Amino acid sequence: MAGERLVYLPLGGAGEVGMNMYLYGYGKPNKERFILVDMGVTFPDMDGTPGVDLIFPDIEWIAARADRLDAIFITHAHEDHVGAVGHLYDRLRAPIYARKFTSHIARLKMEEHGYSGEEIEVVGPMPHQVQVGAFKVGLMPISHSIPESSALVIDTPEGRVVHSGDFKIDETPGLGEPFDREAFGSLGPVKALICDSTNVFSRHEGRSESTVGPNIVPIVREAEGLVVATTFASNIARVRTLAQAGVDAGRSVVLLGRSMQKMVRAGLETGVVTDFPPYLAPEEAGDIPRQNLMILATGSQGERRAATAQLSRGKFLGFSLKEGDTVIFSSKTIPGNETSVGQIVNNFSEMGVDVIDDKMADIHVSGHANRPDLEEMHRLVKPQILVPNHGEHRMLREHATIGEAGGIASVVAPNGTMVSLSGNRPEVVEFIETGRLYLDGAVQIGALDGIVRDRIRMALNGQVVVGVLIDEDDEALEPWVELRGLAEMGRSKAPLADVLEEELGQFLGRANGATISDDDKLEEQLRRIVRNTSQSEIGKKPEVVVLISRLTA
Incomplete structure (x- = not known):
């Protein structure tokens, strides 16, 4: 029109x-x-x-x-x-x-x-x-x-x-x-x-999902200890392929992680999955020998709270890995997740666990x-x-x-x-x-509200909290400081907190009445002293929070 x-x-x-x-x-x-x-x-x-x-x-x-x-x-x-x-x-x-x-x-x-x-x-x-x-x-x-x-x-x-x-x-x-x-x-x-x-x-040319299973089956069959496989929980076809590989190898399959259990249940309830292999809840697998188990775990992208990451740090829901076990990453690492996934792989390596990923075998499309x-x-x-x-x-x-x-x-x-x-x-x-x-x-x-930006600045620079008490006669009592995320000792070989309190105390002792009575001016001066002194002592200018309390008659 x-x-x-x-x-x-x-x-x-x-x-x-x-x-x-x-x-x-x-x-x-x-x-x-x-x-x-x-x-x-x-x-x-x-x-x-x-x-x-x-x-x-x-x-x-x-x-x-x-x-x-x-x-x-x-x-x-x-x-x-x-x-x-x-x-x-x-x-x-x-x-x-x-x-x-x-x-x-x-x-x-x-x-x-x-x-x-x-x-x-x-x-x-x-x-x-x-x-x-x-x-x-x-x-x-x-x-x-x-x-x-x-x-x-x-x-x-x-x-x-x-x-x-x-x-x-x-x-x-x-x-x-x-x-x-x-x-x-x-x-x-x-x-x-x-x-x-x-x-x-x-x-x-892209490969079909159907090409993955034949490559996974022999890996699972030849593994001697406990086998853990991780992939995207939403890729139910891959989860099913992994589960079937475990069953074909004579292993009992356990789904570990809420999102994987949720996706499989959703597939069964809606009818898009009709032939998922039998699997156990984690609490049902306690008496099964580890060489007869295959765990399908969430966390292929290194998510810290997911099952794979927790297994790499020790124990999760009663399961733990040891030398001779195998972990299969049937997934591709999304750009940006390389560091977290790499840490998990190294954790497993330190345990003596063998890790197989898509660079070592054709186990992902x-x-x-x-x-x-x-x-x-x-x-x-x-x-x-x-x-x-x-x-x-x-x-x-x-x-x-x-x-x-x-x-x-x-x-x-x-x-x-x-x-x-x-x-x-x-x-x-x-x-x-x-x-x-x-x-x-x-x-x-x-994203532009400044909250995360301030969080990043605190992470990069550390933080100093300064407290000052002003009495009824506008006299400043001795200041105190608290350090967060900063080295305790500086170049002068004295505690940084002591150095800052000394510098702040000297300033307050010589400050005129107009500065002491004006919260904005006083805060600005105290912040400048902390940042400059910290730069000299430890080479960093921290984020500074100034708390001024005034006593009234």
């Missing part, structure tokens, strides 16, 4: 791997009505986000327009696509649509936050479509590393849009629906393909399309426009270059870039401010 446009706006997941959240809108500029695709999280690290529990996209822009948000669609049940649904739903309040397994996981997350779960509607796969405003949306089965992953087929007044979601071309996934070339090849004409870019730099698979998707769908998503900026840029080389009008659109899909080529029409929200304990805080 004249004056109306179709727009795409990523709020998370474009310019990064994880934290996926994308908007599609249609209508007159600044009056569009929207649908939201996915509500994901990413995970913190001690270097950049110490103490933070989870990280969400900043939804301020769409929350301010929640009256124009008609629906939320979830493509699949990975945390980076569904993990924020319970945390952020209160500010959006639109109906949620997903397939059965994904709905089950989303409903559990909603119930954790006090919702009934009725906010989520289960929808069947294509050809079924849901009409929401100007959009008609269908969930099309696509192969990935979790059951019932879906691409979205979005019919709009401007033409058909295909949102790939996470995918790979796997016609023998073992669990879940295989990739259907005929179905994707018959979607045209397609106005725009918004497409996963995670593995764009991998030039070899990615759930994302490599470059040849992406090019195949382009050929099948034949879009007029390509917008790469789900990837770091370099990945988006490389994917767009591939699209242009294949004659597809392409654009790089990181988070906050609103793109019009209405013309013959994608057009950037607006930039909006995007950022991150942190779950810090029980509250959500903004």
Whole structure:
């Protein structure tokens, strides 16, 4: 219609791997009505986000327009696509649509936050479509590393849009629906393909999930002691493969870790898994000889509280490892997790435990399309426009270059870039401010609020707390200091606390009445003295907290 446009706006997941959240809108500029695709999280690290529990996209822009948000669609049940649904739903309040397994996981997350779960509607796969405003949306089965992953087929007044979601071309996934070339090849004409870019730099063809099992079975069969295998809990196909390898080797299988138990139960309850091998709860395995056990544990990415990390530090739920045991990492380490995973591997090495990972054996395949698979998707769908998503900026840029080389009008659109899909080529029409929200304990805080920044500064610089008592005559009594995260002795070979108290005491003894009576001036001077003296003594300028107490007559 004249004056109306179709727009795409990523709020998370474009310019990064994880934290996926994308908007599609249609209508007159600044009056569009929207649908939201996915509500994901990413995970913190001690270097950049110490103490933070989870990280969400900043939804301020769409929350301010929640009256124009008609629906939320979830493509699949990975945390980076569904993990924020319970945390952020209160500010959006639109109906949620997903397939059965994904709905089950989303409903559990909603119930954790006090919702009934009725906010989520289960929808069947294509050809079924849901009409929401100007959009008609269908969930099309696509192969990935979790059951019932879906691409979205979005019919709009401007033409058909295909949102790939996470995918790979796997016609023998073992669990879940295989990739259907005929179905994707018959979607045209397609106005725009918004497409996963995670593995764009991998030039070899992707391997099928079905190739993993034959490589794992002999490792388990030949192991002499206790075997522990870890992978993504959500990759139920891999968990099943590992469990079957244990059973085939004559071992009893134990699921260790809440998320793995939850995912397997969800698969069984929703019917996407019908033939999972028998397994035991941890408390049922106490009398089984260790050489007859195989443990499937959470924590393939080095998560400190997960089962694998706890086993590497000693004992977990009665289980411990020793020399001659084997740990299998049937996963790829996500960039950023190398240090934590490496620490776990070294802990096991010190115990005499053998560790086997994907660099030593073909025991993992990615759930994302490599470059040849992406090019195949382009050929099948034949879009007029390509917008790469789900990837770091370099990945988006490389994917767009591939699209242009294949004659597809392409654009790089990181988070906050609103793109019009209405013309013959994608057009950037607006930039909006995007950022991150942190779950810090029980509250959500903004990335720019300064809380985490202050935490990092304290970690880098240490802290000095200064206390000063001013009596009724505006006379300062002897100050005291408390050190946190700082060396106790300085260059003068005297305790740093004593040196600081001496310097502060001398200043207070000679300060004039105007300074002593003005809290702001006094605090500024005391802070300067502490930082300068600490720099001289230990080579650091700490964060300083000044507590001034005044006695009144």
